[in-house]
Amino acid sequence: MVLHRKAILFLLFSCLLILSAACSNVSKSSNEKADKKDSTNLAESIKTEDLKANIGKNDWVIVDTRSNDAFNGWALDGVERGGHIKGAVDFSANWLNVEADQKNKILSDTLKSKGITSDKKVVLYDANGKDAQSVAEYLKGEGFKNLYKYDVKEWAANQDLAMENYPNYEMLVPPAWVNDLKTNKNNGKPYKIFEVSWGDEAKDYKIGHIPGAVHINTDEVEEGPVWNRLKDKELEKFALKNGITTDTTVVLYGSDSMPAFRVAVILKYMGVKDVRVVNGGFTAWKNSNYDVETKVNAKESVSAFGAVVPANPDYIIDLPEAKEILANKSTSTLVDIRSWDEYIGKISGYDYIKPKGRPAGAVWGHAGSDSSNLEDFRNIDHTMRNGADVLAMWEKDGINPDNKLSFYCGTGWRAAEVLFYADVLGLKNISLYDGGWNEWSMDSSNPVEKGVPNKK
Template identity: 80%
Template sequence: MFIHKKAILFFLLSSFLLLSACSNNVTSGKNEKTDTSKTAQTTIETEELKANIENEEWVIIDTRSNDAFNGWALDGVERGGHIKGAVDFSASWLLVETDKKEEKLTEVLKNKGITADKKVVLYDANGKDAPAVSEYLKSEGFKNIYQYDVKEWAANKDLPLESYPNYEMLVPATWVNDLVANNNDGNPYKIFEVSWGEEAPDYKKGHIPGAVHINTDEVEEGPVWNRLKDKELEKFALNNGITVDTTVVLYGSDSMPAFRAAVILKYMGVKDVRVLNGGYASWQAAGYEVEKEVNSKESVASFGDVVPANPEYIIDLPEAKEILANSDTSTLVDIRSWDEYIGKISGYDYIEAKGRPAGAIWGHAGSDSSNLEDYRSIDNTMRNGSEIFAMWEKDGINPENKLSFYCGTGWRAAEVLFYADVLGLENISLYDGGWNEWSMDSSNPVEKGEPNKN
């Protein structure tokens, strides 16, 4: 009986060693489903990671939140931002509920160059994000997976971390929660849920504690849907208790209206305008308190500056024409769907004309006039800035040029302008009237069809 037990023990030990040997094999590059028990999963030292950052056979992945990637120092890291050369694949993306999720995640892997034939380094700062992404990649056939604690990298100031110059314009839910809990250390602040309509159904379902509803009709009017006149905008600010020194935080179930209001407030001269990255969904995902009480607006007597204090941030038709006339140093960037840009559709039920201002360059957007997938990650946070620049370069948009963004009536373009600001671009603006205004005057030159690349 004793010999029989020894034989069993020998068999189990041999099997374990055999599985361990298999786990260290590198994949052939085929993206086949694999038994996760045979997958290598180990940690990597800082020096080895540093030595392979530029190795094309390796891919370094930041699995933390988009906010941490952008520049926020979260989860106890000494410095914010991402390791130079890293791509982003947030563990939170795996939890998003969306149509065709698997197809979208597969497309994300492809676009970011995350392939099973490479050695993959996943890093986080909480010990949870990297393992979650690791399990997903193993299910997709990845074998050579390493994990790393980015706190070690951040603690060494000689190792480079990249942050967007104005990353603080996009705030994480944790920052907003601290703002509310600490009352902004006594400094004036306001939180607004922004959406169209006085009824505010999304706001009434639940909102961030203390938040007040802003109806987009408070800042723009038809039929062009340009911003209100400066005097009216000043009244809007006073009515909502906003001064040049107020920290203003904007969000919504759909972030687009919040970005629209944010750009107008920056144009007016408010110095500290923030937008909740990922919108209300990010607040809910964090599990923070929600209230349903309708909060009243609290007015102030003075804005504190002449409106607009930042007039170059939003331009009108004459300036848009000047940009088109100086195409060597300036670019009018079309933030609409491809079908809108080439004149196949107008994109709006109240805009009949189709086409684009002659000379405008397509800057991507999304599937239709209500979406902006090309600039957002799967959880509706801001897309990786390097990918935005690469997208622009492919279509001939030079970030060094004077850039003015437009869409149909200003919402989509406002969001992209805000992202460009986050990325540190200067000499940028919103062409407020957009295609709606341009198409109203038949004397304005219009193009249709695919642009001539010659």
């Protein structure tokens, strides 16, 4: 009898253990499903009417997570209308894949500068079903909770809903556009693709370039010691040697985009009607997984440019015109595109430029950390920064975009890139002061300022 009771107790205990284990497995399975759900549905879908109702509210922020090209105006990924939802800010999923020093800090600062904060309701939109998810995962890791997702194709299909693009967004092209250009051979019209960098060795070009691209050395368009553009007749010879006419579609890029923008501005000054620069440079091309070649392609010449050079003489100005701009400050501004330390005269920024300071009356227009960088005008992936951000930055420094603006730097490269961006944004009466600080500082009679300017 005693043995029988012990057997019964043993059986009851065993059943309890089995039930406990089963419940544990069910609970574990449920938790795994919940975890899986949380990882795949990080943001709740929002309807068009709800999105429309909350645009502009202080506790909401609408974020375009697509490529910079789509934000600027290109109709990509099946979207009927290019550009971004009016009132949206940008935070591209592409930025999360960039390798950069202090990447976490840069991304964090970018979120703050665009008003993307964890106390707000954040709508993330895309057109491919992937970009918004990637940004949602990143924001979840940063402590964001109120996340929503939206398919911008729905918005773009409704012509009554406002979208914005930059007036001249087509000047900055995505890699897909360049690939289509090559495939359809520009519909029979002449075109050229150039990799631009300094030096005859063309190291980056020989490592790899867009198939069919030809190398341009910046020495082909400028010369020392001032590093101004060549004389007009010499520039025409440069164009003919490279097979460029006024009607040639010219696509420029580089491992560093700055030299490409320098040549782009000179070509526009000369009179080339269709000048494009690859947004994000050669890195953007490689990241799009398009073919790369190492073959050195020879230049193919033409016999006539087709216009009198320069056809657009006001696009680049020289020292006399720069002085006129400074003499008419109410309607004109000479904009300094150098680092703050260069602007206030702490450093010259160049080993071959000894004087320090700025032309008296010039206004700081921002640039970057040194003479080789333009962080204030580029995203972390080196695409063009949001135009609204740039204009807001200039407004704080007293730069009126309706004024006649001429941009300068040390020798013209940085200022050329910013001039091109200003052109993309549709600004009028803009130019490059070619000589920059290098030319200005060579004549001691030219008035110079140093230090932090007095605010009036």
